[in-house]
Structures are given as structure tokens and as C-alpha cells.
Amino acid sequence: DADVTQTPRNRITKTGKRIMLECSQTKGHDRMYWYRQDPGLGLRLIYYSFDVKDINKGEISDGYSVSRQAQAKFSLSLESAIPNQTALYFCATSESRNSPLHFGNGTRLTVT
Amino acid sequence: DQQVKQNSPSLSVQEGRISILNCDYTNSMFDYFLWYKKYPAEGPTFLISISSIKDKNEDGRFTVFLNKSAKHLSLHIVPSQPGDSAVYFCAAPSIQGAQKLVFGQGTRLTINP
Numbered sequence: 001d002a003d004v005t006q007t008p009r010n011r012i013t014k015t016g017k018r019i020m021l022e023c024s025q026t027k028g029h030d031r032m033y034w035y036r037q038d039p040g041l042g043l044r045l046i047y048y049s050f051d052v053k054d055i056n057k058g059e060i061s062d063g064y065s066v067s068r069q070a071q072a073k074f075s076l077s078l079e080s081a082i083p084n085q086t087a088l089y090f091c092a093t094s095e096s097r098n099s100p101l102h103f104g105n106g107t108r109l110t111v112t
Numbered sequence: 113d114q115q116v117k118q119n120s121p122s123l124s125v126q127e128g129r130i131s132i133l134n135c136d137y138t139n140s141m142f143d144y145f146l147w148y149k150k151y152p153a154e155g156p157t158f159l160i161s162i163s164s165i166k167d168k169n170e171d172g173r174f175t176v177f178l179n180k181s182a183k184h185l186s187l188h189i190v191p192s193q194p195g196d197s198a199v200y201f202c203a204a205p206s207i208q209g210a211q212k213l214v215f216g217q218g219t220r221l222t223i224n225p
Contacts, residue, residue, distance in 0.1 A: 004155070033212065040121065042201060043156070043215040058212070090155050097205055098144050101213060103155030 003027045006091050006104035013081050014112055021076045021107050023091030032074040033101065034058075034066060037088040046089075049074055081111040115139050116204055118216035126224055131189040133219050135202035140183060142204040146213070147176060147187050150199045159200075160187070192223045 004025045013019050025032065034046040045058030047066040055066060063085060065077045078085055088108050092101040117136045125131045135145075143164040148156035162169040162176045162185065169176050175188045189196055199220045203213045 035215075040217055042118075042217040043203075045212055045214075048212055092155070098161075100146060100158035100161070101148075101156075103157070105153065105155050 004091055004093055004102055004104035006089075006107050008107060009105065010108045010110075012110045012112065015082055017081050019078045019081055019109070021089055021091075021109070023074045023076070023104060025072050025074075025091075025093045025102075027093050027095075027102060028071075029093035029095050029102070030071060031094045031096070032068065033092045033094070034064075034074070034076045035090045035092060035103075036060065037090060037106075043090065046076065078109075078111075081109075083111045085109065086111050114217075115142075115206070115214050116202055116216040118200075118202060118219050120219050121217070122220040122222070124222045124224060125192050127194060128191045131187075131192045131196065131221055131223070133187040133189075133200050133202075133221065135185045135187075135216050137183050137185075137204060139204075140180070144205055145176070145178065145185050146203045147174075148201045148203060148215075150201065150218070156201060189221075192221075194223050194225060197221060197223045 007022045030051045033048045035043040037043050044060050049055050049068045067075050088106050090106050091104045094101045146161040147159040149159045150156040160171050160174050162178050167178050178185045199218045201218045202216045206214050
């Protein structure tokens with residue numbers, strides 16, 4: 001079983017719809033992240049959480065919200081999806097500041 | 113403001129030769145750097161890292177070199193193998209606020225048989 005599991009793997013939705021991407025981990029890490037990958041832009045941080053009561057905005061948080069339901073679960077929501085949110089979304093965990101991130105396999109989201 | 117930059121979107125190398133992937137950064141306060149490798153339909157995986165107190169770190173076929181005066185790091189793969197074909201990202205923990213990784217744009221490496 002994967003240490004970091006993202007669901008769904010693929011999703012197509014329409015403009016204006018609400019959508020939730022889910023992430024769960026079995027690594028026991030406190031730190032969890034949501035990144036977005038776009039061609040030519042690399043990975044950009046959307047939100048991050050260093051424990052259940054800690055939620056922080058990343059560099060591109062507009063249009064997104066998150067919920068840290070438990071140490072192992074961190075979900076990303078798009079309240080009203082728009083086409084420029086079409087991207088590959090990754091959840092990741094880490095043990096500490098200089099520890100490597102452990103990524104899930106991503107969710108490919110298409111907003112039409 | 114792109115703090116970590118990979119200016120080559122793609123690189124093609126013959127199998128068995130050396131692959132050199134480059135990364136530049138703007139903030140001299142960065143103290144740690146990481147390289148990640150990403151295959152299609154998978155998440156990035158950690159490859160190798162280097163602390164700013166070193167100028168070289170080696171792990172098997174992979175070596176990362178750090179030139180602090182030039183704010184430049186490079187990843188060398190010798191010898192290159194077909195399985196090395198992937199997208200490579202360099203990254204550094206941001207020193208602003210609560211530390212989190214900032215990534216370069218990525219370089220797609222293709223190893224030709």
C-alpha cells in the first residue's frame with residue numbers, strides 16, 4: 001500500500017462545481033502539503049499544515065481551501081472550480097524542515 | 113518571484129554518457145537543497161540532497177555539486193541509463209515564514225539508447 005494515497009486519481013468537472021481532493025498517509029508525519037504542478041511552472045505550494053490545528057496558506061491559495069481532519073488526513077477543496085485550476089495536484093508529507101517530502105501519485109483535475 | 117530556477121526545460125543524452133542538470137537560486141540564505149525525480153503518472157520522489165556547508169554530495173551514480181558564490185547547483189548522472197528518463201526538480205526550503213520547499217520548473221531528461 002502506498003504511504004501517501006490520493007483520491008481520486010483523475011477527475012473531470014465543470015466550471016462552478018465544488019470538488020474535494022483527498023489525501024491520507026500512513027507515515028505518521030505531522031507535516032502535510034498540497035502542491036499543484038503546471039507545465040513550465042514546476043510545483044507550487046497551495047496550502048500546508050504542520051499539525052492538526054495548524055493551517056497555512058502557500059503561494060497560490062486563492063480559490064482553494066483545506067481541512068486537516070486528523071493527523072493522517074488532509075483534504076483540498078475547490079469551492080467553485082474554474083478552468084485555470086486544471087492541473088496535476090500532489091499531496092505530500094514530511095517529518096521535519098529538512099526532511100524530504102513524500103508525495104502521493106497525484107490527482108489529475110480537468111475543469112471544463 | 114522564482115527563487116529556484118531551472119532554465120533548461122529538456123535535455124537529451126546518449127545512454128552511458130554523463131547527464132548534467134542545472135539549477136540556479138536567488139537567495140543566498142538557502143542552506144539546503146534537494147533534487148527530486150518524477151516519472152509520468154507518479155509523484156516526485158526524493159533523489160539526493162546537499163547542505164550548504166558542503167560543495168559536493170555523492171550517492172552512487174548521482175552527484176550534486178553546489179557553487180555558493182555563483183548560487184548554482186548541478187546534478188550529475190554517470191553513466192546515464194534509460195531508466196533515468198524522467199523530470200527532475202531542484203528544490204530548497206524557503207527561509208521565509210514556516211519553512212516549506214520551493215521548487216524549480218523542472219527539466220525533462222531523455223536518455224537515448
